[in-house]
Amino acid sequence: MDAIVRYSDVSKTYDGVTSVVRNLNLDIEEGEFLTMLGPSGSGKTTSLMMLAGFEAPTSGEILLDGRSLARVPPHRRDIGMVFQNYALFPHMTVSENIAFPLQVRKRPAAEIEQRVKRALDMVHLSTLGGRRPLQLSGGQQQRVAVARALVFEPKIILMDEPLGALDRQLRESMQLEIRSIHERLGVTAVYVTHDQGEALTMSDRIAIFSNGAIEQLGSPEELYSRPSNAFVAQFIGENNLMPCAVARTSGLECEAELAGSGPVRARYGDLSPGQTDGVVAVRPEKVRVRPKSAMDSSENSFSAVVEAVVFFGDHVKLALRLAGGQKLVSRSLPEDTATFGVVGQELTVGWNTQDCAIYAPRSRPAPPIPVAFASQA
Numbered sequence: 001m002d003a004i005v006r007y008s009d010v011s012k013t014y015d016g017v018t019s020v021v022r023n024l025n026l027d028i029e030e031g032e033f034l035t036m037l038g039p040s041g042s043g044k045t046t047s048l049m050m051l052a053g054f055e056a057p058t059s060g061e062i063l064l065d066g067r068s069l070a071r072v073p074p075h076r077r078d079i080g081m082v083f084q085n086y087a088l089f090p091h092m093t094v095s096e097n098i099a100f101p102l103q104v105r106k107r108p109a110a111e112i113e114q115r116v117k118r119a120l121d122m123v124h125l126s127t128l129g130g131r132r133p134l135q136l137s138g139g140q141q142q143r144v145a146v147a148r149a150l151v152f153e154p155k156i157i158l159m160d161e162p163l164g165a166l167d168r169q170l171r172e173s174m175q176l177e178i179r180s181i182h183e184r185l186g187v188t189a190v191y192v193t194h195d196q197g198e199a200l201t202m203s204d205r206i207a208i209f210s211n212g213a214i215e216q217l218g219s220p221e222e223l224y225s226r227p228s229n230a231f232v233a234q235f236i237g238e239n240n241l242m243p244c245a246v247a248r249t250s251g252l253e254c255e256a257e258l259a260g261s262g263p264v265r266a267r268y269g270d271l272s273p274g275q276t277d278g279v280v281a282v283r284p285e286k287v288r289v290r291p292k293s294a295m296d297s298s299e300n301s302f303s304a305v306v307e308a309v310v311f312f313g314d315h316v317k318l319a320l321r322l323a324g325g326q327k328l329v330s331r332s333l334p335e336d337t338a339t340f341g342v343v344g345q346e347l348t349v350g351w352n353t354q355d356c357a358i359y360a361p362r363s364r365p366a367p368p369i370p371v372a373f374a375s376q377a
Contacts (some may be wrong), residue, residue: 003027004155004188010060012046012209012212022045022212024060033182033189036201038209041237045160047209048192052158053077054323064155075104080149080157084164086141088133094144095120095129101152120149122181139170156188163198175201196236200224208232229270230359233281240287240328242280244358246271254358256280260324264300269359282356284331289318289340290348298350304328311339316341320349 005028012021021043025344030032036044049055051062053074062069069077080101088097120126133141135207142162149157159178163171178203182189188208193199198221199206208215208223208231217229226235234241242317243265244256252268256278264280271278303339307327308319316337318330330349 001245001270004030004065005190006063006066007047008061009050009055009063010050012043012050012055013058019212020285021050021057024212026207026212026214026217028188028190030188031186032204033179033191033202035191035199035206036209037193037196037206039194039236042209043058043212044192044207044209045163048158048190050345051156051190052079052081058154060266061075074234078155080152080154082142082145082149082157082159082162082223086133086145086162088141088144090147093132094136097133097144098129098148098151099295102149105152107152114150119151121179122150122184123147134236138166139174140192142166142174143177145252146181150181150185150187154187156190159189159191161193165197171198172201176259177200200236206236208235227269227281227357227359229283230362233357233359236329238284238329240280240282240284242322242326242328244278244280244363246276246278246358253353256279256303256358258326260325261302263326264355264356265298266352267354267357269357271358271360275360277361278358279361280356280358282328284317284329284352285314285324286355287320287328287330288350289330289332289337290350291322291339292346292348299353301348301350302357304347304349306340306347308343318320321347324349 006021007024007026010021011019011023013019020072025049032243036047038044046055050057051100053069053072064077091101098116099112102115120129123146124142126141128136128140130144130160133144137146137302145162163174166174175198191202203220205217205219206223207217210231216223216232223232224235227236230241242258244258246256248255249271254266254268254271256264256266258264258280302322304322306318307321310317315331316334318340320328320330
């Protein structure tokens with residue numbers, strides 16, 4: 001695919017001192033669904049607003065179809081926008097809201113009527129065109145905002161945390177709805193969120209932002225299975241991060257020591273040559289749990305004590321403590337842990353070399369895994 005959008009060495013500062021976005025280079029392919037994901041203040045929304053035209057880069061250039069957007073005002077960029085608060089006109093009906101972008105572009109009345117009807121059908125609101133926004137539910141208002149952004153058939157649709165105000169069940173339903181609309185229309189979509197689950201569900205590719213720069217760019221599967229560093233490993237999905245002393249690196253593997261717990265073998269992450277401090281990262285679902293007396297075939301095996309047990313219906317989480325004090329969480333099917341679940345019980349835990357990696361510690365250490373994690377899904 002060809003890049004429809006190109007960020008070329010784009011930086012943004014508001015005070016001339018602190019860069020909100022730093023040397024951003026990113027190609028967005030035509031027809032893809034790309035999500036900019038990151039914590040608050042990471043630069044993702046500013047990057048989106050520069051593409052929309054509501055912010056100007058301090059340096060660098062943004063290209064659309066190979067043309068610079070530097071002198072192109074927002075309303076001439078052929079870009080649809082969906083805001084977090086929907087930004088619907090309360091005094092207009094649903095149909096009038098959707099028709100507004102077409103009226104601004106002075107399309108014929110017959111064409112406007114036809115396109116509005118098609119847009120209402122697309123978002124399953126064909127019977128609600130005469131209502132006003134305040135007479136709709138949050139999910140219905142969100143659909144109107146999407147229809148209005150798409151009705152003039154823009155090259156790109158931008159969405160800035162559009163599901164943030166919805167409850168969890170409706171948000172999950174709308175994720176699938178938006179993804180379905182994107183697949184039917186084939187429009188290029190750029191989506192901003194801080195919700196990693198949302199990003200994993202909806203995206204073709206995800207750009208993970210931190211401190212104004214992209215930490216890693218890839219498919220949801222790549223980011224989840226092969227994080228490039230400790231930040232990505234911690235930010236995407238749930239991960240156990242445990243400090244270790246690196247003893248040796250050989251090819252694509254590392255040997256290290258979990259203090260007081262024993263040796264560990266793992267995939268090579270982003271360690272510098274000769275680096276001796278690191279963090280072991282292993283996903284909870286990769287941690288196998290066995291009775292203390294049972295044999296464990298894992299390439300990494302440790303003694304552990306159960307500190308907490310939480311039943312989630314479709315899975316069970318165990319909060320565990322290794323002999324050296326390291327904290328980690330396992331996630332298993334209820335039937336796999338039927339004989340476990342007693343706080344203080346001694347177990348054997350293990351995982352394979354290819355299921356974990358060793359990364360360089362970040363300047364901000366990862367927070368410890370809490371024992372009381374019942375609110376985590």
